Amino acid sequence: MKIKKITLRHMKLDLLTPFVTSFGIEYDKDFILVEAVTESGTTGWAESVAMLDPLYNEETVKTNWHILEDYLIPIILKSGISHPDEVSEKLFKHIRGNYMAKAAIEGAVWDAYAKEKGISLAQALGGTKEKIEVGVSIGIQESIDASLSVIEARLKEGYKRFKLKIKPGWDVELIDRVRQVYPEIPLMADANSAYTLSDMDRLRQLDAYNLMMIEQPLAHNDIIDHAELQAVLSTPICLDESIHSLDDARKAIKLGSCKIINIKVGRVGGLTEARKIHDLCMESGIPLWCGGMLEAGIGRAHNIAITSLPNFILPGDTAGSALYWKEDIITPEVIAENGLISVPKLPGIGYKPNLEKIEKYTLLSKEYE
Ligand SMILES: O=C(O)CCC(=O)C1=CC=C[C@@H](O)[C@@H]1C(=O)O
Numbered sequence: 001m002k003i004k005k006i007t008l009r010h011m012k013l014d015l016l017t018p019f020v021t022s023f024g025i026e027y028d029k030d031f032i033l034v035e036a037v038t039e040s041g042t043t044g045w046a047e048s049v050a051m052l053d054p055l056y057n058e059e060t061v062k063t064n065w066h067i068l069e070d071y072l073i074p075i076i077l078k079s080g081i082s083h084p085d086e087v088s089e090k091l092f093k094h095i096r097g098n099y100m101a102k103a104a105i106e107g108a109v110w111d112a113y114a115k116e117k118g119i120s121l122a123q124a125l126g127g128t129k130e131k132i133e134v135g136v137s138i139g140i141q142e143s144i145d146a147s148l149s150v151i152e153a154r155l156k157e158g159y160k161r162f163k164l165k166i167k168p169g170w171d172v173e174l175i176d177r178v179r180q181v182y183p184e185i186p187l188m189a190d191a192n193s194a195y196t197l198s199d200m201d202r203l204r205q206l207d208a209y210n211l212m213m214i215e216q217p218l219a220h221n222d223i224i225d226h227a228e229l230q231a232v233l234s235t236p237i238c239l240d241e242s243i244h245s246l247d248d249a250r251k252a253i254k255l256g257s258c259k260i261i262n263i264k265v266g267r268v269g270g271l272t273e274a275r276k277i278h279d280l281c282m283e284s285g286i287p288l289w290c291g292g293m294l295e296a297g298i299g300r301a302h303n304i305a306i307t308s309l310p311n312f313i314l315p316g317d318t319a320g321s322a323l324y325w326k327e328d329i330i331t332p333e334v335i336a337e338n339g340l341i342s343v344p345k346l347p348g349i350g351y352k353p354n355l356e357k358i359e360k361y362t363l364l365s366k367e368y369e
């Protein structure tokens, strides 16, 4: 397979409601959309999950555009590709970091490859599920009552798991109140690195609430302190930001830094690496779930495909499009019915990019041949 043309688009979609975490507020979503056309005319699509500002990690829309334009696209356009695994294992191997940029173009190659084989992306990855269970990620609200109202609404929609963003001062009281109202719901907390080991006693208070996990309590690039914290917490730690590769996952498991891992395809450099982490975690008895980065429909489609692999045991963040966008850039939109999403059987990502909506939300586009 040979990619003859790549188009980058800087997209901007307005979130239905601002998304508040321990590190900032997102009112709308800027991201790069990658379109790759093969010599036989097949088109593959993927999204970069890099944010406008370097708040989740060091990558941004601008750094991605530079790495894609000056390094990754020239490599792809001059290479023959017999399998998408070659993109990360060979073609991009010498390029350090920039995982979200790499994942964006590797994902488009995977989509095109699956389409040329006439199989779904899920099938191409080795997925086994017909449906996936999904939950919701609920940002920091103006009040605990507001958080309770959001949970009530999502519970009625049938979502399978409730992730609450926490930070110092918005943690124990919040979880306590939620547990008073909802003693049994599958509940977890995501701290986005808002704590340090000095907060150990405060974090241990959360052990009283039967949380599924506490996600990324400590520094974004740490696995040592997380191992010390996990040794005293009965609640499983889930790592998100700390895991960028198969090697990071291996070391975190070896050290006992976590009992669960949140896979984000963009954070780990693409679907090939995500599948390798999946296989290691399956051998090691570490359950996975697929995290979200407020993706639009094409990114959500990739998340659905990877979540179809068997060790994605826990509900992920890939909720329905309607929770995020007035209108999505795919048809049909991603629909979660009673917290379940059917894994598409059509070739590739299984959702049709909506070119009219893509143009509507494109701020800038550039073609590379
Ligand atoms: O896409 C979703 O609904 C998940 C959103 C979400 O929880 C996150 C998005 C982006 C960065 C973080 O704030 C956070 C996460 O850590 O998972």
Ligand SMILES: [Mg+2]
Pocket: 190, 192, 215, 216, 240, 241, 262, 291
């Ligand atoms: Mg997270």
